[in-house]
Amino acid sequence: xxxxxxxxxxxxxxxxxxxxxxxxxxxxxxxxxxxxxxxxxxxxxxxxxxxxxxxxxxxxxxxxxxxxxxxxxxxxxxxxxxxxxxxxxxxxxxxxxxxxxxxxxxxxxxxxxxxxxxxxxxxxxxxxxxxxxxxxxxxxxxxxxxxxxxxxxxxxxxxxxxxxxxxxxxxxxxxxxxxxxxxxxxxxxxxxxxxxxxxxxxxxxxxxxxxxxxxxxxxxxxxxxxxxxxxxxxxxxxxxxxxxxxxxxxxxxxxxxxxxxxxxxxxxxxxxxxxxxxxxxxxxxxxxxxxxxxxxxxxxxxxxxxxxxxxxxxxxxxxxxxxxxxxxxxxxxxxxxxxxxxxxxxxxxxxxxxxxxxxxxxxxxxxxxxxxxxxxxxxxxxxxxxxxxxxxxxxxxxxxxxxxxxxxxxxxxxxxxxxxxxxxxxxxx
Amino acid sequence: xxxxxxxxxxxxxxxxxxxxxxxxxxxxxxxxxxxxxxxxxxxxxxxxxxxxxxxxxxxxxxxxxxxxxxxxxxxxxxxxxxxxxxxxxxxxxxxxxxxxxxxxxxxxxxxxxxxxxxxxxxxxxxxxxxxxxxxxxxxxxxxxxxxxxxxxxxxxxxxxxxxxxxxxxxxxxxxxxx
Ligand SMILES: [Zn+2]
Numbered sequence: 001x002x003x004x005x006x007x008x009x010x011x012x013x014x015x016x017x018x019x020x021x022x023x024x025x026x027x028x029x030x031x032x033x034x035x036x037x038x039x040x041x042x043x044x045x046x047x048x049x050x051x052x053x054x055x056x057x058x059x060x061x062x063x064x065x066x067x068x069x070x071x072x073x074x075x076x077x078x079x080x081x082x083x084x085x086x087x088x089x090x091x092x093x094x095x096x097x098x099x100x101x102x103x104x105x106x107x108x109x110x111x112x113x114x115x116x117x118x119x120x121x122x123x124x125x126x127x128x129x130x131x132x133x134x135x136x137x138x139x140x141x142x143x144x145x146x147x148x149x150x151x152x153x154x155x156x157x158x159x160x161x162x163x164x165x166x167x168x169x170x171x172x173x174x175x176x177x178x179x180x181x182x183x184x185x186x187x188x189x190x191x192x193x194x195x196x197x198x199x200x201x202x203x204x205x206x207x208x209x210x211x212x213x214x215x216x217x218x219x220x221x222x223x224x225x226x227x228x229x230x231x232x233x234x235x236x237x238x239x240x241x242x243x244x245x246x247x248x249x250x251x252x253x254x255x256x257x258x259x260x261x262x263x264x265x266x267x268x269x270x271x272x273x274x275x276x277x278x279x280x281x282x283x284x285x286x287x288x289x290x291x292x293x294x295x296x297x298x299x300x301x302x303x304x305x306x307x308x309x310x311x312x313x314x315x316x317x318x319x320x321x322x323x324x325x326x327x328x329x330x331x332x333x334x335x336x337x338x339x340x341x342x343x344x345x346x347x348x349x350x351x352x353x354x355x356x357x358x359x360x361x362x363x364x365x366x367x368x369x370x371x372x373x374x375x376x377x378x379x380x381x382x383x384x385x386x387x388x389x390x391x392x393x394x395x396x397x398x399x400x401x402x403x404x405x406x407x408x409x410x411x412x413x414x415x416x417x418x419x420x421x422x423x424x425x426x427x428x429x
Numbered sequence: 430x431x432x433x434x435x436x437x438x439x440x441x442x443x444x445x446x447x448x449x450x451x452x453x454x455x456x457x458x459x460x461x462x463x464x465x466x467x468x469x470x471x472x473x474x475x476x477x478x479x480x481x482x483x484x485x486x487x488x489x490x491x492x493x494x495x496x497x498x499x500x501x502x503x504x505x506x507x508x509x510x511x512x513x514x515x516x517x518x519x520x521x522x523x524x525x526x527x528x529x530x531x532x533x534x535x536x537x538x539x540x541x542x543x544x545x546x547x548x549x550x551x552x553x554x555x556x557x558x559x560x561x562x563x564x565x566x567x568x569x570x571x572x573x574x575x576x577x578x579x580x581x582x583x584x585x586x587x588x589x590x591x592x593x594x595x596x597x598x599x600x601x602x603x604x605x606x607x
Contacts, residue, residue: 148508155452196452199511200544207542211526211534211566234530336452336459372462376450378478384462391477411450413459420455 010116016041019070022306031305040304044070048303051137052076053126053153055102057283058143058175060092061292063106066141067114069300074110075120075137077129078103089285126153131160135168139303141295142174147202150174154187154195155337161190171302175295177287178203180318184294185329186302186310189338193312193329196337201329205279220260220267224276227255243278252277290316334418341366342422349401349427353381356400360412366421371414375404401427453509457481460548470552481505484519487556488606493584494524494559497591497604501533501555503548513542514551520602523590525562525573529599533558534568571597 023044026036034040050071052062055078066074080102082093092109093102103121110119122129126149134140134156144150154172162168172187174195187194206221213225232241232252242248253273260268274280294314301309310326317323333339343366347356353373360368373380380395380403382388395403404410404425412421457480464472469490474483487499500519506512516538517531518524526534535554537546567573575583586596593603 147511151452151508151511159449202511204542207540209534209536209540209566210532210538211568214528214532214534214568215570230528230530230532336455372458374450374454374458376454379458379480382458382462385464385466385472387472387474388461388477388480391474409449411455411458413455413462415463420459422450 012115016070023304027307029307031308034305040306041070044300044303045072047073048139049073049075049137050299050303051134051140052143053140053149054078054143054145055090055092055106055121056080056086056143056145057089057285057288058177058292058295059102060090060106061289062141062143062175062296063092063110063119065292065296066299067110067117067119069296071299071303072117073120074117075122076103076107077122077124077126078106079123079125089283089288126156131156134160134170137170139299140170140172141299142172143292143295144174144176150176150195151199154189157187158189158194158338173295173298173302175291177283177291178281180284180287182287182291182316182318183314184291184298184310184316185313186298187312193331194335194338197332197335197339198313198329217259217263217265220256220265220269220272221276223256223259223263223265223268224252224273226259227252227273228277231255241277243274249274249277284318287316287318290318336419340417340419340421342424344424344426346426346428347400349399349429351400352396353398353400353403354396357381357396367416368412368414368421369416371412371421374411375408376411378403380404380410400425451507453505453507454480456510457505457548464549464552466549466552467556470556485552485555487559489556489559492560493562493587494591496606497522498606499559499604502531510544510547513538513546514548516551516555520604521600522604523569523572523586523596523599523601524558525564525567525569525576526558528568532568534563534566 020041023040024036026034048071050066050073052059052066052074055063055076059076059078063074063076078101082090082097082100082102082105084095084098087093087095090102092106097105101121101123103123107119107121110117140153140157142150142153157170157172160168160170169189169191172189173184174187175184176182186192208222208225210229213222214230217223217226228241249270253268253270256268256273260266298310301307311328313327313329315325331338357371357373360366360371370383372382374382379388379392381392406425406427408425410423410425412423413419461472461480466472469488471486472483473486474480476482481504483503485501485503487501489495489497499522502517502519504515506515516533518527518533519531521529533555535551535558537551537554562576564573564577572583572586575586590596590601591604594601
């Protein structure tokens with residue numbers, strides 16, 4: 001059964017009629033490597049393993065699209081549980097599911113609705129999983145609302161790339177929406193521009209000048225920020241504000257409302273308070289649907305080679321009519337994740353840190369002056385500021401092998417490097 | 430699957446494997462080791478192994494705040510440089526752009542922060558506040574009002590506050606360089 005190109009016994013009649021129009025014959029835009037017919041169908045339906053990150057507004061759409069285009073081995077990660085406010089757009093969830101993990105409920109829903117598809121949920125964080133976990137997938141689609149999670153995922157996939165193992169390069173398709181705006185992009189780690197390369201293109205969450213908040217509030221948002229930025233730390237000291245705690249939101253609302261009354265400002269509500277402190281931009285179901293469709297279209301094209309895939313950034317602006325734009329975002333040499341150089345170094349286990357630094361400085365092919373070195377967990381030697389130089393100076397006399405395990409990584413930064421250099425150290429003796 | 434790897438082979442760039450050091454961590458290391466500070470600014474790391482939490486002391490050598498040593502705490506989170514560093518004044522000081530809780534009104538710490546800015550830009554910006562306090566962006570309204578209305582009184586208040594004086598019922602910290 002594993003090699004039935006036209007599906008399994010659980011597929012209903014005509015399930016692949018439309019998709020097979022694309023997969024049975026090559027078209028003018030197909031990749032030269034495209035082999036129309038059974039081979040590609042078998043790959044898509046019996047072999048391809050795809051990971052979806054996020055089972056929220058985008059994730060629900062993505063899961064449904066993938067299942068219906070014929071991906072059959074889908075995994076999904078989400079750390080959240082279902083909130084009643086999700087139900088208007090996260091259509092895999094019902095009232096009875098409130099409080100349940102999104103990943104689990106979404107997986108069950110898809111499996112019930114689309115027989116023959118296996119969705120494996122994981123209720124937890126992406127950071128819980130190691131390299132071996134991510135290595136099992138052919139493709140990864142992100143439908144996340146957090147910059148931090150995307151940065152982590154992007155860096156992890158760039159790190160995963162092993163020149164000795166072609167399979168280790170996992171295409172990442174990243175979707176994101178903000179109200180009526182959205183974007184979809186294809187990231188081929190180490191080949192194309194990565195998420196970190198474009199960090200400065202991100203829309204900043206609206207922040208108001210702190211003196212406006214303090215002195216001349218005009219908007220309800222100013223009052224809410226006054227409560228959260230100035231009053232919370234003043235009253236509660238070091239106690240951290242938890243934006244998921246209704247008591248905390250309630251306190252902020254009360255303070256903001258009093259401030260608004262004092263300045264005769266209208267519009268401070270409980271939900272606006274929550275929206276401002278959690279930086280919630282209204283999620284629009286149709287934007288999610290368009291972006292999810294764009295992402296799944298790319299996944300399908302990459303998995304099957306049936307058409308050229310996106311190179312590499314698609315933007316949708318739906319605020320005034322519909323406008324979309326596609327361009328190639330360029331890889332940056334000074335990107336801390338995918339830029340810079342990597343160097344394999346085999347050294348004697350007797351070599352000291354000072355000797356390693358001299359070796360680096362003398363290397364002709366990389367122009368390094370005054371390098372600072374660290375491992376992922378500690379500083380080895382920092383050239384500045386003076387206090388840190390002094391604190392790390394005793395390491396100069398130590399052997400590299402005391403501080404870096406075989407195969408361990410050392411990050412080198414220097415003013416003369418665009419960003420950083422990474423060394424992988426092995427020992428000859 | 431599209432043979433992405435065969436495409437890769439055509440690329441000039443050699444395949445790279447980067448360390449697991451986070452982008453934020455590398456960026457902070459780069460920012461700190463490349464700080465180019467005048468002698469009027471000094472960093473201090475309570476725990477030299479922790480690069481994300483430290484203080485900066487500014488000792489202006491000109492202007493009305495000359496003779497004082499002003500201490501700021503820096504806290505950098507793992508989403509740096511997407512998020513700006515969190516900076517607070519560690520003392521109660523009399524300054525139009527710093528409130529009594531230590532909040533600082535500096536545009537690049539909030540609304541104008543961009544990932545291309547770095548710790549050096551923030552520190553230089555902070556020092557500038559002591560050379561050119563700005564009464565138009567007040568956080569300490571009393572001080573700002575005094576500064577625009579009665580400059581001589583303001584200068585006297587600055588001197589008094591720096592000695593640890595009390596102005597209109599507010600006790601300020603002594604910040605004089607010993
Ligand atoms: Zn990059």
